Amino acid sequence: MKRVILSFLLLSLTAFAAAQVSVVARVNKTALTLDDELTLSVEVNGAAGNMLMPELPSLPAFNVYSREIRQSTINGNSSTVFRYILLPRFVGKATIGAIRFTHNGKTYKTDPITVSIYRNAQGVQKSQPASSAAKASSNGNYDSAAVKRPRETADPNLPPLERNLANQAYARGDENYFLVAAVNDENPYVNQSVTLAVRFYYNRSFYDAPYQKPAVSNIFMEEMGSSQGTQSIGGVLYRYEEQRYQLTAPSAGKATIGPATVRYMTGSSPFSALDRLFGGSAVSAEETARSAPITLTVRPVPSAGKPKTFYGAVGTGYTITAEADHTQVEAGEAVTLSVTVKGPGNLKSTSDLEIPALDGFKSYPSQAVSDTTTSGGKTEGYKIFKTALVPAASGIYTIPSIKWSYFDPESNTYKTIHTNPITLQVSPSTKTDSGFDFGAAASTTNGFQTLGKDIAYLKTTLRPDISVLEKVSAWRLINWIMLVILGVSILFASVGRKSLAQKRAYATARGLLKKAQSDEAVAEAVSGYLQQKMKISTGSLPLKGIVASLHKHGVTPATSEAFSLLWQRLDTARFAPGAPDAQNGQELASQALDILKLLEEESK
């Protein structure tokens, strides 16, 4: 009898239990992209014993990727979750029809679910406000009460990055888990440092949440560190995990920051004692939180006013320092000059500083070292340029200040900073035979070394007075004077000389006659006079010819007759010489002088 009663009770319980079976279908999201996965969960409550798999309707818009069954019993209530991972195939609205579940001969149906499939995440974001009602009943990420929360806005005094993050969080405050990303400047200059912050907000527990950082294009990304915090959204306290990055775009144009993702699971740990006991899990399906992609428009730095010492750095508050590892060295020993540039942003993509050649030194530049350091939430880049300098000779040298320019986006101007000069004291080398040659020195055998060639030193005074020759070159007038003198001389030589001789014929003859002591001397004086004065050649003409020439020159017949007598006497003296008689010679000379005086007076 007891057995009968027990059997009846069991049957009654079974019947009651069968009457309490409920089947609910849920999706983890109602808006998704083609790259997303859709988790369809069919939860069967109240069913026990052997169960058949739910009968899925035709799903042309999806590929069924995997199936999973999880069973749990809490307070005697058994629950079985059939989970399917669906991969969307087409863009558009897709309806998951009623799912049929048969248990103990009875068929249960779920309500159809409509989801929207978009090509990209932007479409998903746009659709979120409109689909909030569907979310409320679709999965555990949405809180139906949250929909009614008042919309807040961030304090406008917050820094741009914080304000942007807060506003995004307020916009998604109806979700229990969400991921937002923001930058402090969406329109930076090339090489300008931009901070990207990715925050995962949650107000419920989760576990096993691997984070996938965003993929970037046309941009360098450096991690700046992570932090945690809380934020009240609609009166609900959210916790968040934040990861920051420093971005720098090496070229102008569009730069994209893809979505960051966090795949998380809500509920308790799958390794809890309860789960181990019942071999099931009290956790939800895996969810994916995704941030919206960001596009930066990178501007080139202005070309106007760009200094020669601009190597591409953009930012505010850069510093430059120079340091030599030794300031007292011997000639031939290397000094390492380190120039360090520090400032905001990533200096890796900037060009290397060109350290100018230093006279008297051989330079051996080495590869620049660049990195970033983060402290106090601020990331600073640095770049160190090292050059080995080898002085060729002793002396005191000054490494001049080295200039370096950057573009300041706050003032939109180029700014130039410089190092301080460094003085090096180089003493003569004591290593005469080190066998080490830096290339500057060429040794010789007699102890003399040629260390290099340089220009000679300055002239410390102006030029002394110019030379005489240089002065003379300016006296052009003298050229003309001298040429005129030469011309006059030539003219005189050709014409004047003869005229002068003619004029001076009588005076010459008179002088000769006064000195004459013989007939021959008188004859020569008279011949010379006739030759110079009247061009009469006495040697070739007979006396008649001479007299005829005298007549031509206007000499009177009486004078001609007197000349004839004189000439005959002279001929006699010349061709019939007797003993020389000085008295006769002087008498003849006196007579000749009188006749020549007459000729001088009468001739034309």
Next chain:
Amino acid sequence: MKRILLFFWLFICFAGICRGETTLQQAEELYRQGKFSAALSVYENELKKTPNDPHLYYNIGNCYFKMGSKGLAAANYYRAFELAPRDADIRHNLTLSLAAGGERLVPSGMPVILHQAFFYLSYAELKGLFFVLLWLFCALASIWLIKRKFGKMLLASAVILAISGGWFYIRHTLQQQHLAVIAVPVAEIRSGPGTNFPASASAAQGHLVTIQDDKDEWYEVIVKSQGIKGWVEKSAVEQI
């Protein structure tokens, strides 16, 4: 009154000399401190007051050399060399700056001593020498024409005048060449006066060129050491 005027004149002269010296000392101090650009400005200002001073050209060349502008340095050394060719420092620095551009002061194959002899006198000095010899010749010729004396001296002076005349003629021909130096790090030599003509060669700073023609912003040049002809922008060369 005369004494006051004399004193005033002497004071002005002394003050002028002191000011010039002080300026040069300041420039030298700047040069020694490695402030070559500042020293250059001082020397260039001084050159406006004292044009054609070879020492100032030389110092300007030194400043350019130290600033790395070997072309401009060579141009200024050349100017100094033309004014004071016997100055060993000027010759040394010009040789060094030309060597930086692959050029030679002494043409290849010519003995240095011959080059030094040819350029022993500056152009102005050579001109002055020619004038003096011309005057001597004129005087001797005049004497000979009138007195028929100093015939042998006249002959000797005629020979010397002819030699110096030839020397002066060659130097004058060289002087008439529009010599210039490439003053930019690299100058492109194009086949025509414009950037639309292709560049046929490039010349580093310090190369000597002779200017043949001038059209708008372009010079037609011959690169002496290479024997090539082409057009370069005026801003790329410095005329000597």
